[in-house]
Amino acid sequence: MLALYDPLWDKLVSAAEPTARLDLAAPSRRTIHRCKCDTQGPTQEPMLELADPLWDKLDDAQRDRDIPILLAELAASWDGEAAKSLLWDCLCHQQECYGATYAAIPYLLKIAEPEENRCQRREIALFLGFVALRARDFHHQVRGRQFEGAALQGLPETLEGWDRIRDCFRGHVAWLERPDRPHHYEQTLPRYRRVVAIEPVNADDLEKILSIKAEFFSALPCIRALCERSLLEDVADKEAVFYLLSGIAAADGLLSIARLLNYGDEGLLQCTSCSQEYEFIRFGERIAIYATDPTPSAVRHADDKGLSDYEEGTPSRADGFVVPIAETTFLTPALRHCFRLRSVRRARSLPCCCAISSGASFAANAA
Numbered sequence: 001m002l003a004l005y006d007p008l009w010d011k012l013v014s015a016a017e018p019t020a021r022l023d024l025a026a027p028s029r030r031t032i033h034r035c036k037c038d039t040q041g042p043t044q045e046p047m048l049e050l051a052d053p054l055w056d057k058l059d060d061a062q063r064d065r066d067i068p069i070l071l072a073e074l075a076a077s078w079d080g081e082a083a084k085s086l087l088w089d090c091l092c093h094q095q096e097c098y099g100a101t102y103a104a105i106p107y108l109l110k111i112a113e114p115e116e117n118r119c120q121r122r123e124i125a126l127f128l129g130f131v132a133l134r135a136r137d138f139h140h141q142v143r144g145r146q147f148e149g150a151a152l153q154g155l156p157e158t159l160e161g162w163d164r165i166r167d168c169f170r171g172h173v174a175w176l177e178r179p180d181r182p183h184h185y186e187q188t189l190p191r192y193r194r195v196v197a198i199e200p201v202n203a204d205d206l207e208k209i210l211s212i213k214a215e216f217f218s219a220l221p222c223i224r225a226l227c228e229r230s231l232l233e234d235v236a237d238k239e240a241v242f243y244l245l246s247g248i249a250a251a252d253g254l255l256s257i258a259r260l261l262n263y264g265d266e267g268l269l270q271c272t273s274c275s276q277e278y279e280f281i282r283f284g285e286r287i288a289i290y291a292t293d294p295t296p297s298a299v300r301h302a303d304d305k306g307l308s309d310y311e312e313g314t315p316s317r318a319d320g321f322v323v324p325i326a327e328t329t330f331l332t333p334a335l336r337h338c339f340r341l342r343s344v345r346r347a348r349s350l351p352c353c354c355a356i357s358s359g360a361s362f363a364a365n366a367a
Helices: 008-012 067-076 080-091 099-112 118-134 159-176 183-197 203-233 241-251 255-263 305-312 333-342
Strands: 029-032 043-046 266-270 277-283 286-291 320-322
Touching: 067 080, 067 099, 080 099, 080 118, 099 118, 099 203, 118 203, 118 241, 118 255, 159 183, 203 241, 241 255, 255 266, 277 305, 286 305
Parallel strands: none
Antiparallel strands: 029 043, 266 277, 277 286, 286 320
16 A cells, blocks of 8 residues: 555646636626536536625625625735735634625635735635635534535525524614613614615525525635645745645545644544544644533533643543554545645644544544
8 A cells, every 4th residue: 555645646646726717797607617626617607796786685794894895806906904804804703604705705716816816815715715614514514414415604595594694683773772772882783774674585595595505515626726726835834734734624525634724732523433523632642532512501511521631731531532544544535635735844743633534533442
């Protein structure tokens, strides 16, 4: 069997070509020339035109700015601070994605495409890689269903789901209209009133929303290629390398690996064999796992084993440990390619990540 870093992998696994070619001012149906890893040629796909009134109904974190205008402005003249505010304050805030997040993806891919847009490409790759992870995080999935069959985070597929979002704003308005409200919230009342006054999502809108969802899944190979392209452009970027690797893994559907790469020394993962959820904590060269309590709770229990081990600095209460891969471990082509990219820059040791998603799972022995 080939070693993980055998040069032959370069011949077996080829890098994908990046990005879909989209005109930001295009009509609502365009020919999308997708990455070669996605399709054999150009296909007709729906795309939400920047002037489409559905943008007003798609929510984002703030609801205080015109996202189509901002996308057009960034395409014409990139402003780093404005871009970060749009991406991380509006389109993905506190790890939450929204309807406008997915509608903006084709436009962001277009901005990142030109060879000279290296700065834009890095910022957009970091963002879209994280969206690829959060959109399908297991906390927002129905167990046993394929990714494509489950709703994306922040993109309801029913009229009732969209009305629940409006309920939040209606509740805000009712509270802010009370005479005993705190005065420093006064400036938000006009904004929320505008949101409530917008015509609700209708059946025709739902068809477009389902097309936006389908386009997200079609764009995953391009997001993956974008993250890889940005990573290879600057492998010395210590700050970005693991986030870009996380985006590559997330776009490939390797969400457990993506979480490990994104969240660092502690976080959550899910066994692909039994769907059991675990907390993981890294102790030196070992990663301990702790079975999570299925009962939702906003606070950690006093007898929390992971927290106690973290405070003591030793995994004495762990339910098991992630098994490091070996050269004889079976890896899917996507995992092999992820490791080949990681070999370009080994900034730190991650001895475990493939064992989670490959089915090798965990060591059953307690500490």
